[in-house]
Amino acid sequence: MVDASEDLSLMASPMAGQVAKAVKSAQANAENNDMLTASRLRISAAFADEAPKLKRFKPQARGRVFPIIKRRTHITIVLEEDQ
Numbered sequence: 001m002v003d004a005s006e007d008l009s010l011m012a013s014p015m016a017g018q019v020a021k022a023v024k025s026a027q028a029n030a031e032n033n034d035m036l037t038a039s040r041l042r043i044s045a046a047f048a049d050e051a052p053k054l055k056r057f058k059p060q061a062r063g064r065v066f067p068i069i070k071r072r073t074h075i076t077i078v079l080e081e082d083q
Contacts, residue, residue: 042079054069056069
């Protein structure tokens with residue numbers, strides 16, 4: 001689990017910080033809600049799914065409109081405890 005946080009902190013991608021935040025949240029939830037040991041946790045699956053889009057419109061000249069689609073993502077981190 002510590003390796004994943006270290007790897008994400010070294011990445012240059014701006015989204016690596018968001019994924020690291022999701023990993024830390026999943027770890028905290030596993031410790032608090034399921035009473036699992038942090039040192040024995042490992043990431044078994046991680047994926048990003050498409051979330052509902054926000055659809056807005058921007059007014060243009062001559063009474064026309066221009067669609068604005070704001071895309072979002074759901075990040076899912078699945079942890080399991082090593083035996």
